[in-house]
Amino acid sequence: MNYTKLFMASAVIAFTFSTAQTQQEMVKSIMNEAYSNSQTEKLAYELVDGIGPRLVGTPKMKQAHDWAINKFKSWGIDARNEQYGEWKSWERGTSSVEMVYPHVKSLEGMQLAFSPATGAKGVTAEVIMLPTFKSKEEFNKWLPKVKGKLVMVSQYQPSGRPEYNWKEFATPESFEKYKKETEAATREWNQSLETLGLTWRTLNKPFEDAGAAGLVLSNWSRGFGVNKIFSAGTKKIPAVDISLEDYGQLYRMLQNGVTPKLKIVANSKDRGMAPTFNTVAEIKGSEKANEYVILSAHLDSWDGGTGATDNATGTVMMMEVARILKKLYPNPKRTIIVGLWGSEEQGLNGSRAYVSAHKDQMPNVQAVFNQDNGTGRIVNVSGSGFVNAYDYLGRWFAAAPSELTREIKFTFPGSPGGGGSDHASFVAAGVPGFMLGSLNWAYGNYTWHTQRDTYDKIVFDDLKNNVALIAILTYMASEDPEKASNEKMRLPVNPRTGKAAEWPSVQEPIRKGGVD
Template sequence: MKFLNRFFLIALLVSSATMVAQDKDQVIEGIINEANKNSQLEKLAHELLDVIGPRLVGTPQMKQAHDWAVKSYENWGISARNEQWGEWKGWQRGITHVDLVHPRVVTLEAMQLAWNPGTGKKGVEAGIIAIPDVANEAEFKQWLPNVKGKFVLVSMKQPTGRPDYNWEEFATEESFEKMKKERTEQTRAWREKIRKTGYNGRTIIAALEEAGAAGILQSNWSRGFGVNKIFSARTKKIPTVDVSLEDYGMLYRMVEYGDEPRIKVVAESKDLGKVPTFNTIAEIKGTEKPDEYVILSAHFDSWDGGTGATDNGTGTIMMMEVMRILKKIYPNPKRTILVGHWGSEEQGLNGSRAFVEDHPEIVKNVQALFNQDNGTGRVVNLSGQGFLHAYDYLGRWLEKVPSEITQHIETNFPGVPGGGGSDYASFVAAGAPAFSLSSLNWSYWNYTWHTNRDTYDKIVFDDVRNNVILAAILTYMASEDPERTSREKSVLPNNPRTGKQRQWPTQRKPNRKGGLD
């Protein structure tokens, strides 16, 4: 009898284990296993960031990246293409070398801005001048001829190069408050000084160039150790160089104390004229509903102060890895799975807006779109973007994601529609259910967003791998869902700033001829 009882117990345990195994979704298990045991993220990041580098729209590196992505997809057996949507001012970055040559000799940490007019290999050597505190526009115009043949300092000299968190840790409360007060007053005084010239921080550049300045020196500090934002030049013929906070402050003090500093700037770059701009599109064709789409979305371009690692190299390699895994584990999806690597997001979502405008037949049949574009962190926020019933389907899909991933995600349903910020907004404006997979900060805004420090070493691969699993499972669930997702919009709440009811964002046209006006 004991033997029989033991036999039945063993049989029951075997049966239970079999039922549990059958309950597990083999596709989901395969996704998790492939992502964890055969990840290609590091290799993709190296090829994209270390070898190709930054992907400024209109540069050869941007085209190189598009071609690399197509080849990578084809190697995985995924159909891919580069789809032209416009033209842009072509430009190629060259060497930037800035040296202080008087009153001492030292190489400075500096970088020419995007689309900067080059100096040629010989460079430009000149003295430095600062914008004075004038009484009014007339007095500024009288002073303006003084800039002829000189580099002009156009940014405020920062009172400290230490970020606030460093002050909070080490300074006395009185010292920290004093510094903040002085910085606020200095910032206000600087803005007033520029206002009295009759220009603003942007328009004054053209006036200085027209007056014969040798070049423009700026320092766009990003409130962190060693970090500056690197954007685009506004000059037509003379170099514009961003200088590190430390070196910029030194130059400014030398001018103030009458040390007559001189620098030599070599800023080699090439104007390449008009060049085509692209989106890279890849797809795994649906077997049952090929004309319905689940879209993976990440912008491909970047600013070029660093290598565009967290903005948006991480989003790019994440979506490529999701596609690779799905092709291997889920090669015959019910709906078509499409990935869009958008061009010129940084200049106004231009690539995705062009795709929405050019492909209404796809947009009207979007089951769901998942976009990632804010750093290297694990996804911690998901909004319903104002779609009334988003909870019904996103909730169902999220249930299949491992709890160690979903436990970190805060949801907001139905939420409000995003009007900009990243490419999902292009689709939301057209009424398509598009969602942002918003990530943990990892000091993104100060340290890597559009800075000279946005490089491979800032990637947290465990978090990116986490996001790959999340996006792959959501895509699989969206593809398999027997129901079409609802596009019904919620009644939007009032805007707390204006007191007026929020309006659904309107679809905007892309700029298809950037920098060519």
């Protein structure tokens, strides 16, 4: 008998058993900490209610970065702010929109981000509705009418009921009529903008240049009581968004020969330029310190609501994962990095800046786990176009209890995508980056970029599930004896061009924003 071989085989079996036992114990400890000692509610309160919306360049954004650093340090985790550029600095104040003729009524609305202030007396003027046009010449003849007026520049919506509500209660004939009429109106509106060479991003400038007193928008989000809140797109005149209901009333008054008059007061502050940052936290690796597992979420938000599900939830998850791992797994094999990115909303600027500043790290990144689409439990994971992602992701996910993974649908190898969230910045650099897609919870209509994206929309049971799962994945990725493969798939032929699609290219961030 070959006792040497027998001893070696026994040692391998013992090591494998010991490793599996250690993994099971760690998974059990992570699950217990994630559910029995969760800090998610407290973190969310401090970030969402305590600090509020985190628009790039604002004092609130800097406050959030500093808050995150202090939290990490209180857990014994090294953290820093990395500056990558600067942005127009603007601070929201109080704002009001009132109808003062034909009768007095406070309208539901708010100043749009980066909108100029009005001064204490505000702006009082009649409203005028932007019609649709068949030609640019027709528009140019009409444009002088906006001088001194508040211009309504959004499409009129005759019904504030979302389509699902119509479908549930209307007769089939009534529902089809509703759909046909609304789709026709939308086509006409969009065709008019196309004829004028305008988009929703560039729509406001011609009116400002023509001497309008201000702009009134209503960017309906196709749900009861929700509007998208974005940038003003003006430099000198105020721009406000008001509810569909109030916008519709103004429109119908105009249609019936009554010209309403509004008073807008907006008390924002222009603070010049401010630095833009990423907050980066690090738990140093003990054996492979120059290999990395990156936890990714963007800290910034739009500021209609308080940025709860876009993306305080992702931020809180990744911070809570770091807290748990520092407590239970303080000496990971690979370095664990938490990146809380700035200015994702303006084009992935923070994560692109990190990739640019840390080019030397990119070949050594084991995986990037990114969370950015709401409050729901993780149910969709794509391989992001990496040929062997099914192998190592399969091993890591297999370590998690079935109650965390049973709903997840995997797509392998998936595709690299075009840049919807921060993992794309890493994927473009050839790094295995994965979006951990959440259950919908009506995110697209009701919270994504709306004024209703607030603390009360967070589903903490789902957040705790996600924290446990991401902590387990991070532990497994750190412990894995193998470096994850970053081999890319061969992309399919584009039927329009007849050529193979190309892998996304690395993009530099905007280093000086909000000044155009």
